[in-house]
Amino acid sequence: MATLLKVNDIHVYYGSIHAIKGVSFEVNEGEIVTLIGANGAGKSTTLNTVAGLLRPKSGSITFDEKNIIGIGASKVVGLGMALCPEGRRVFQQMTVKENLEMGGFTRPAEEIPASLENVFQRFPRLKEREKQVAGTLSGGEQQMLAMGRALMSKPKLLMLDEPSMGLAPLLVEQIFNIIQELHEAGTTILLVEQNAQMALSIADRAYVLGTGSITIQGSAAEVLADDRVREAYLGG
Numbered sequence: 001m002a003t004l005l006k007v008n009d010i011h012v013y014y015g016s017i018h019a020i021k022g023v024s025f026e027v028n029e030g031e032i033v034t035l036i037g038a039n040g041a042g043k044s045t046t047l048n049t050v051a052g053l054l055r056p057k058s059g060s061i062t063f064d065e066k067n068i069i070g071i072g073a074s075k076v077v078g079l080g081m082a083l084c085p086e087g088r089r090v091f092q093q094m095t096v097k098e099n100l101e102m103g104g105f106t107r108p109a110e111e112i113p114a115s116l117e118n119v120f121q122r123f124p125r126l127k128e129r130e131k132q133v134a135g136t137l138s139g140g141e142q143q144m145l146a147m148g149r150a151l152m153s154k155p156k157l158l159m160l161d162e163p164s165m166g167l168a169p170l171l172v173e174q175i176f177n178i179i180q181e182l183h184e185a186g187t188t189i190l191l192v193e194q195n196a197q198m199a200l201s202i203a204d205r206a207y208v209l210g211t212g213s214i215t216i217q218g219s220a221a222e223v224l225a226d227d228r229v230r231e232a233y234l235g236g
Contacts, residue, residue, distance in 0.1 A: 001028040004157055004188055005050065005081075010059030012042075012049050019045050020056070021212040027157065027190050032183050034191040034199040034220065036233060037209035043192040044086050046209070047161050050190075051083040052076040064156065078106040080156035084163065086192075088146040092135030096126050099134050099145055103152030112152075119148040122178070140171040147178065151187075158182065159190045164198065176202060196233035200224040 005027040012020035020042050027033045035043050048054045050061055052073035061069050068076055082103075091099050100119055104112045120127035123144045129137060134145060143163055150158055160179065164172040176198050183189055183202070193199035200206055206223040208216035216226055223229055 001030065003027070004029045004064060005190065006060075006062045007046075007050060008060045008062075010046075010049060010056040010061065012045055012054055012056050019212055020049065022059070023209070023212070023214055024059075025207045025214065025217070027188060029156075029188055030186070031204045032179070032189045032191060032202055034193060034203040034206045035209055036193060036196045036199055036206060036223075036229075038232070039194070040211070041209040042212045043209055044161055047083060047159050047190070047192055051081065051159060053083075074106070077153050077155075080154070081159065082150035082153045082155035082157070083159045084146045084150040084161060086161040086165065088139075088142045090134040090137075090142050090145050090149070092133070094134055095131050096134055096137070096145055097130040099149050100126070100152050103149035106153050111154075115152050115154065119151055122151070122181070123148050140167055140174070143167065143171075143175060144178075147175075151182075155187070157188045157190060159192075161192045162194060163191075164193060164195050172198065196229070 003026050008024050009022050010020055011022060023046055035046060037043050049056055052071060055070060063079060063081055066079065091102065100116055101112060104115050107115065125141055126144055126148055137145065163175050179189060180202050191199055200220045200223060203220040206220045207214050208229060216223060216229060
């Protein structure tokens with residue numbers, strides 16, 4: 001299995017605060033890899049750094065064998081990486097269709113209709129709501145829209161930041177089913193998720209972030225069976 005993403009010893013600061021302290025991990029083609037950890041552990045900061053929204057002070061990040069530090073978030077998307085951010089962050093005043101079209105900004109214009117059709121097949125609810133203003137959608141629909149928008153760029157790597165946050169249990173199950181379907185269709189996924197049980201149930205491998213550093217790593221099954229993980233994140 002080829003390594004698609006390799007993060008090596010990155011250090012990230014917010015002013016004088018050392019938020020990420022030497023984090024290293026990798027994602028191989030075709031995997032679901034999950035990063036789990038408590039609030040404030042640095043999960044979103046790690047994803048935002050990989051996506052080019054933050055720049056590490058030191059360390060390296062290679063994607064598809066290219067060094068991507070400092071090239072900017074839009075160019076990272078163009079290389080085949082898409083981030084579905086925490087809190088969904090859809091364009092509230094734009095319609096569902098307009099949001100999706102924004103997600104395809106790196107693709108040739110002639111590819112957009114087919115990409116839209118693919119997203120609508122995967123998320124029929126979005127097709128029903130394509131002319132609706134995104135800010136009027138439910139939380140679950142906005143999450144589907146954020147995921148659909150990320151898929152419009154045809155990513156080699158889809159990064160999902162807390163996709164189940166704030167959703168009812170039934171919708172959480174639906175979102176995780178969609179993640180598994182995307183994986184089965186060949187999408188490589190890096191998943192940050194507070195719901196450790198759900199994340200570990202679908203992932204191939206897992207990394208646990210403590211306060212800014214990796215504390216545990218292994219196959220998802222190994223991490224799920226680790227007493228420290230069970231006590232901290234799974235209720236014993």
